[in-house]
Amino acid sequence: MIVKRGKRTYQQRIFIYFFATFTVFAISVLSFQLKREKKYKTDQLETRLNHVAGITSRYIDHYKMVDSGEFKNLDSLRNILPDKDVRITVIDVKGAVTFDNFVADYLNMENHLMRPEVQKALYSGTGGNIRYSETTNQDFYYYARLFDRYFVRCAVVYNVEVKDFLKTERVFILFMIALFFIVGGLLYLVTSRLGELVNKLRDFAVRAGRNEAIDPNLELSDSEFGDIQNQIIQIYGSLKSAKEELTAEKERLYNHLLALNEGIALFTPSKEKILANSNFIQYINMISDRSSISADLFFEIEEMQEIIQQINEKLSPEVMIFRNSEATG
Numbered sequence: 359m360i361v362k363r364g365k366r367t368y369q370q371r372i373f374i375y376f377f378a379t380f381t382v383f384a385i386s387v388l389s390f391q392l393k394r395e396k397k398y399k400t401d402q403l404e405t406r407l408n409h410v411a412g413i414t415s416r417y418i419d420h421y422k423m424v425d426s427g428e429f430k431n432l433d434s435l436r437n438i439l440p441d442k443d444v445r446i447t448v449i450d451v452k453g454a455v456t457f458d459n460f461v462a463d464y465l466n467m468e469n470h471l472m473r474p475e476v477q478k479a480l481y482s483g484t485g486g487n488i489r490y491s492e493t494t495n496q497d498f499y500y501y502a503r504l505f506d507r508y509f510v511r512c513a514v515v516y517n518v519e520v521k522d523f524l525k526t527e528r529v530f531i532l533f534m535i536a537l538f539f540i541v542g543g544l545l546y547l548v549t550s551r552l553g554e555l556v557n558k559l560r561d562f563a564v565r566a567g568r569n570e571a572i573d574p575n576l577e578l579s580d581s582e583f584g585d586i587q588n589q590i591i592q593i594y595g596s597l598k599s600a601k602e603e604l605t606a607e608k609e610r611l612y613n614h615l616l617a618l619n620e621g622i623a624l625f626t627p628s629k630e631k632i633l634a635n636s637n638f639i640q641y642i643n644m645i646s647d648r649s650s651i652s653a654d655l656f657f658e659i660e661e662m663q664e665i666i667q668q669i670n671e672k673l674s675p676e677v678m679i680f681r682n683s684e685a686t687g
Contacts, residue, residue, distance in 0.1 A: 369553020376545045381538075388534050395530070404486050407501035407512040410444050414510045415503075418448070424507050429457035441514075445498065449476060449509040456508070460494055467493060475502040476509055488516055563590060623653050627673055631656075 414435060423429050429448055436442055436459060447464075448457040453471025458464035470476055478485020479502040486501045497516035502509050612633060615622055621638030625631055634653035646659045657666050 367553060367557070369549050369556070372552060373545060373549040376549065377542060380541055380545065384534060384538050384541075388531070391530055391534075400486070403499060403514070404484075404501050406441065407444065407486075407499075407514070408484065408503060410439060410441055410446065410512045411501070411503040411510040413439065414446055414448070414512070415505050418508070418510075427456070432457050433459060443514060445513040445515075447511040447513070449502075449511060451507060451509075458493075470509075470511075473500070473502070473511075475500040475511060478502065479504045479509055559590075623656065625656075629657050 414432065417432065417435050418424060418429070421428070421431060423431065432446065432448070435446070445460045446457070447455060447459075447470070449455055449470045453469040453476070455464050455467040455470055458467065461467060471480075473487075474489065475485040475487040478487070484501070484503050486499070488497070488499050490496070491498050491513075498513040499516050500511060500513045502511040615624075615633060616635045618635060619637065621635065621641040623631065623634035623638045631654050639653055642653070642656060642659060642662070645661050656662065657669075659666075
């Protein structure tokens with residue numbers, strides 16, 4: 359196998375492309391699922407707090423607490439609520455706290471109108487937020503709901519239990535990780551097979567180009583690679599036959615020239631000898647005063663300078679350029 363150093367093989371490149379594509383796909387699906395699961399569980403928690411806010415509002419309206427200002431009676435609500443650990447805060451439309459079951463001195467609490475969850479409820483009807491409470495020195499998940507003349511804000515302590523509730527199920531993450539490795543292994547097997555076929559095809563083409571021996575038992579497959587192999591074999595066979603015919607024709611021509619009674623020689627444009635028969639060498643030795651002169655020294659014979667000058671004129675750069683332009687035109 360012929361592999362250039364420092365250059366990735368076809369198998370490596372296609373594996374990287376496929377693996378990168380699947381990685382982006384897997385991360386996208388995982389990210390989407392994480393957000394979806396977190397939103398689903400957050401909605402569940404807000405539904406629970408919204409239910410508590412609704413019960414609180416009906417309790418306030420039933421006992422006309424807004425008119426009487428006796429919000430302290432909401433302490434008795436704790437006994438009938440299903441979620442006794444829920445913090446309930448009642449805030450008037452100006453932001454003043456009128457009740458908080460987690461704070462004894464709730465009437466002296468600072469204005470809550472600018473709290474994030476209250477601002478969301480002011481414009482959207484409801485609003486949720488996770489933040490630290492400076493009043494109780496605890497982290498809370500807050501949910502505020504706007505009613506006609508007040509806000510009811512419900513909250514649960516953002517402890518380990520709530521954090522675990524909001525966390526996405528780890529089963530899906532483990533499933534995606536397992537799927538990631540399984541698909542990665544399958545991609546490796548597929549690209550290995552594909553890379554093997556490409557390498558065989560490349561080696562076959564290189565050997566054919568170098569006119570080297572080719573394994574007659576080489577068989578890629580019955581796929582497109584096999585079709586490519588068959589086409590290359592046909593082209594290679596045609597070129598080989600044409601080359602053999604050209605070589606045989608060249609040999610016949612050379613033998614014919616060598617057998618002529620006349621003296622004949624062939625030279626390249628750079629005055630290098632291609633062929634010269636024995637009569638040509640004999641005749642130039644008869645013409646020249648020098649003895650035993652070879653055909654390679656033909657252009658140095660003084661007696662042939664007139665002919666050589668005509669040859670040089672034909673080989674002048676201007677004439678060569680003109681001939682080349684005619685050939686390409």
